[in-house]
Amino acid sequence: MQPIMTAAEINAFLDTDFPQIHTDGRVFHVAEVTAGRVTMTFDPAERHLRPGGTVSGPAMFTLADVAAYAAVLAHIGPVALAFTTNLNINFLRLPKAQLIRCECRVLKLGKRLAVVDALLLQGDSDDPVAQATATYSIPPR
Amino acid sequence: MQPIMTAAEINAFLDTDFPQIHTDGRVFHVAEVTAGRVTMTFDPAERHLRPGGTVSGPAMFTLADVAAYAAVLAHIGPVALAFTTNLNINFLRLPKAQLIRCECRVLKLGKRLAVVDALLLQGDSDDPVAQATATYSIPPR
Amino acid sequence: MQPIMTAAEINAFLDTDFPQIHTDGRVFHVAEVTAGRVTMTFDPAERHLRPGGTVSGPAMFTLADVAAYAAVLAHIGPVALAFTTNLNINFLRLPKAQLIRCECRVLKLGKRLAVVDALLLQGDSDDPVAQATATYSIPPR
Amino acid sequence: MQPIMTAAEINAFLDTDFPQIHTDGRVFHVAEVTAGRVTMTFDPAERHLRPGGTVSGPAMFTLADVAAYAAVLAHIGPVALAFTTNLNINFLRLPKAQLIRCECRVLKLGKRLAVVDALLLQGDSDDPVAQATATYSIPPR
Numbered sequence: 420m421q422p423i424m425t426a427a428e429i430n431a432f433l434d435t436d437f438p439q440i441h442t443d444g445r446v447f448h449v450a451e452v453t454a455g456r457v458t459m460t461f462d463p464a465e466r467h468l469r470p471g472g473t474v475s476g477p478a479m480f481t482l483a484d485v486a487a488y489a490a491v492l493a494h495i496g497p498v499a500l501a502f503t504t505n506l507n508i509n510f511l512r513l514p515k516a517q518l519i520r521c522e523c524r525v526l527k528l529g530k531r532l533a534v535v536d537a538l539l540l541q542g543d544s545d546d547p548v549a550q551a552t553a554t555y556s557i558p559p560r
Numbered sequence: 561m562q563p564i565m566t567a568a569e570i571n572a573f574l575d576t577d578f579p580q581i582h583t584d585g586r587v588f589h590v591a592e593v594t595a596g597r598v599t600m601t602f603d604p605a606e607r608h609l610r611p612g613g614t615v616s617g618p619a620m621f622t623l624a625d626v627a628a629y630a631a632v633l634a635h636i637g638p639v640a641l642a643f644t645t646n647l648n649i650n651f652l653r654l655p656k657a658q659l660i661r662c663e664c665r666v667l668k669l670g671k672r673l674a675v676v677d678a679l680l681l682q683g684d685s686d687d688p689v690a691q692a693t694a695t696y697s698i699p700p701r
Numbered sequence: 702m703q704p705i706m707t708a709a710e711i712n713a714f715l716d717t718d719f720p721q722i723h724t725d726g727r728v729f730h731v732a733e734v735t736a737g738r739v740t741m742t743f744d745p746a747e748r749h750l751r752p753g754g755t756v757s758g759p760a761m762f763t764l765a766d767v768a769a770y771a772a773v774l775a776h777i778g779p780v781a782l783a784f785t786t787n788l789n790i791n792f793l794r795l796p797k798a799q800l801i802r803c804e805c806r807v808l809k810l811g812k813r814l815a816v817v818d819a820l821l822l823q824g825d826s827d828d829p830v831a832q833a834t835a836t837y838s839i840p841p842r
Numbered sequence: 843m844q845p846i847m848t849a850a851e852i853n854a855f856l857d858t859d860f861p862q863i864h865t866d867g868r869v870f871h872v873a874e875v876t877a878g879r880v881t882m883t884f885d886p887a888e889r890h891l892r893p894g895g896t897v898s899g900p901a902m903f904t905l906a907d908v909a910a911y912a913a914v915l916a917h918i919g920p921v922a923l924a925f926t927t928n929l930n931i932n933f934l935r936l937p938k939a940q941l942i943r944c945e946c947r948v949l950k951l952g953k954r955l956a957v958v959d960a961l962l963l964q965g966d967s968d969d970p971v972a973q974a975t976a977t978y979s980i981p982p983r
Contacts, residue, residue, distance in 0.1 A: 439616070442607055466583055475580070476625055476644055481618040503617055504814060505787055505836060507648040507930045509957050509975060511950040526973050527934040531813055531838065532786060534932050536959075536973065550949050550959065552932060552975060554787065554836075556813065645955060646928055646977060648789045650816050650834060652809040667832050668793040672954055672979065673927060675791050677818075677832065691808050691818065693791060693834060695928060695977075697954065721898070724889055748865055757862070758907055758926055763900040785899055789930040 420455040420528060422493040429457075429489050432497045440485055443467070447485050450520070452493050459486035461519045474514040474548075479539055483508060483551035486521035487535035491555050494528055500558040501533070507552050514541055514548040531557055561596040561669060563634040570598075570630050573638045581626055584608070588626050591661070593634050600627035600662045615655045615689075620680060624649060624692035627662035628676035632696050635669055639699060642674070646695040655682055655689040667693075674698055702737040702810060704775040711739075711771050714779045722767055725749070729767050732802070734775050741768035743801045756796045761821055765790060765833035768803035769817035773837050776810055780840060783815070787836040796823055796830040808834075815839055843878040843951060845916040852880075852912050855920045863908055866890070870908050873943075875916050882909035884942045897937040902962055906931060906974035909944035910958035914978050917951055923981040924956070931974040937964055942971065949975075956980055 424432070426449040433440060433447070440447050443464045451458040459482065467478035484503055491501055520540045527534040532554055539549040565573070567590040574581060574588070581588050584605045592599040600623065608619035625644055632642055661681045668675040673695055680690040706714070708731040715722060715729070722729050725746045733740040741764065749760035766785055773783055802822045809816040814836055821831040847855070849872040856863060856870070863870050866887045874881040882905065890901035907926055914924055943963045950957040955977055962972040 439610060469580060476647075477618055477622040480621045480647075484617055503651055505648070505650050506617075506621075507646070507789060507975065509646050509949070509977070510644055511957060526932070526970055534934060534973070547949055550957070550975065552930065552973065554932070648834065648930060650808070650836070652816060667791070667829055675793060675832070688808055691816070691834065693789065693832065695791070721892060751862060758929075759900055759904040762903045762929075766899055785933055787930070787932050788899075788903075789928070791928050792926055 420494055420525060422452045422454065423496050424452070424493050426450060426452045429492055432492065433489070436497070447482070449489050455525045457486065457490035457493050457523045459489055459521045459523070461521065463516060463519070468516050472516045474516060474519065476510060479510070479514070479519070479549050480506070480508055482519060482521050482539065483537045483549065484553060486523050487537050487551070487553040488555065490523035490525050490535050491533045494525055495557060498558060501555045503553060504556050505554040509550045511550060512546060512548045517541060519548065533557055561635055561666060563593045563595065564637050565593070565634050567591060567593045570633055573633065574630070577638070588623070590630050596666045598627065598631035598634050598664045600630055600664070602660045602662065604657060604660070609657050613657045615657060615660065617651060620651070620655070620660070620690050621647070621649055623660060623662050623680065624678045624690065625694060627664050628678050628692070628694040629696065631664040631666050631676050632674045635666055636698060641699040642696045644694060645697050647692060649690060649692040651690050653687060653689045658682060660689065672698055702776055702807060704734045704736065705778050706734070706775050708732060708734045711774055714774065715771070718779070729764070731771050737807045739768065739772035739775050739805045741771055741803045741805070743803065745798060745801070750798050754798045756798060756801065758792060761792070761796070761801070761831050762788070762790055764801060764803050764821065765819045765831065766835060768805050769819050769833070769835040770837065772805035772807050772817050773815045776807055777839060782840040783837045785835060786838050788833060790831060790833040792831050794828060794830045799823065801830065813839055843917055843948060845875045845877065846919050847875070847916050849873060849875045852915055855915065856912070859920070870905070872912050878948045880909065880913035880916050880946045882912055882944045882946070884944065886939060886942070891939050895939045897939060897942065899933060902933070902937070902942070902972050903929070903931055905942060905944050905962065906960045906972065907976060909946050910960050910974070910976040911978065913946035913948050913958050914956045917948055918980060921981060924978045926976060927979050928977040929974060931972055933972050935969060935971045937971040940964065954980055
């Protein structure tokens with residue numbers, strides 16, 4: 420499974436076709452694309468934080484969804500019409516109020532469905548703050 | 561399974577203990593509480609909408625999570641420390657850019673875990689726009 | 702959403718096209734079909750039981766999967782090629798070593814995907830022993 | 843996260859405390875235990891196969907559940923009372939009628955809950971036939 424878009428190309432596509440993800444500022448950024456894998460970073464803004472110095476659940480859901488979508492795009496090209504059909508997320512540890520890295524792996528890229536695993540990590544720790552699996556419906560090409 | 565908080569009491573508790581859910585205006589509202597069940601409404605603001613006149617996935621995730629949490633609160637009382645451990649959501653149909661009703665049913669209320677089913681509906685249709693199942697960890701009481 | 706097969710027709714189709722579900726005897730039986738809904742019963746055999754007088758997790762998974770599949774068949778007709786793409790199951794209470802009823806509701810019946818909710822119940826209790834949500838890929842018709 | 847049981851010790855514990863997993867012969871076998879990880883193999887018997895030369899969904903569910911449970915045991919010791927609360931499985935590709943390897947990673951090992959990721963693989967391929975995430979409730983120690 421080889422990517423057909425670079426990190427810069429995906430970032431540019433998200434800017435033009437999904438400007439809504441930048442509503443709270445440019446917090447999402449595709450950092451790396453390799454075979455079957457995409458890493459996105461999320462730099463939480465004030466509105467994503469919660470009392471106790473942590474990051475909200477909806478913000479982590481959004482990161483997993485946007486990052487996994489970017490992982491699909493990287494391998495099928497700029498198709499605006501793929502959409503999420505299912506997302507299962509496990510919240511594992513309270514994140515710190517700082518950057519979260521979402522490491523995605525495309526588990527399956529079929530004609531109709533793509534399934535992506537996403538691990539949310541912080542700093543040097545190998546212990547994920549959350550894990551998600553997302554399924555996308557891919558339009559006929 | 562009998563509720564021990566009214567809709568008004570849960571709304572007041574969310575106001576004081578979870579003001580962050582009102583960051584975008586008062587869009588979430590507990591409408592009804594009965595045995596094992598809570599209905600919450602969500603009146604989407606501009607930022608929750610998407611091109612094509614629909615509601616964003618993260619907004620639907622947030623509704624399911626807040627509503628299911630309210631359903632747990634309704635039956636265990638105002639415990640600020642319950643937290644989501646897992647949420648599985650199926651996006652079934654594109655919602656219209658209008659009010660969404662989230663009908664929750666508490667499937668299990670154990671000492672340590674609660675599991676809630678949530679159906680997201682619009683208008684008079686019986687066809688849900690999304691369905692979620694959420695698990696909450698309940699602190700020792 | 703109207704069914705196009707009766708309970709008897711689905712049972713006959715499962716007999717001829719999925720004889721493997723009867724490997725342990727005739728334990729699965731479609732009991733009722735109504736608009737958007739199918740109920741299947743499961744009468745556990747010795748091999749499905751566990752020490753302590755309960756039913757095994759894999760047996761409950763199989764019931765949810767076969768029943769939800771029957772619910773899809775009921776509404777699309779005898780298509781042998783639909784297959785499960787995702788199944789999320791919550792184990793809620795230890796079942797007793799006796800008959801389990803699986804009440805299924807078709808949440809979505811699309812051209813490519815069907816999503817079914819399944820509740821596993823015993824006796825007169827409204828408290829489910831398990832809940833599952835299953836997604837099926839439907840072949841082009 | 844360091845394991846406190848060897849592969850041989852887990853296999854012996856499963857033999858004595860969960861003999862039911864050997865109902866169909868000795869098909870499950872813990873092959874390797876390292877920090878945070880356990881690999882189990884499953885050698886399907888006749889009853890786990892399906893027409894077309896593939897392995898049944900319930901057999902893959904059982905493998906994921908038993909392997910993830912073994913991964914928890916490896917790190918908490920021989921506690922017979924841990925039980926599955928949730929299992930989410932994605933069926934990605936039709937497996938061949940041959941040995942399946944289940945590679946598990948413990949994502950979280952808390953006081954009350956453990957979450958394990960499981961990838962089901964065959965032969966030399968990196969493309970998984972299924973992926974599961976399982977949650978276990980851990981009894982007070």
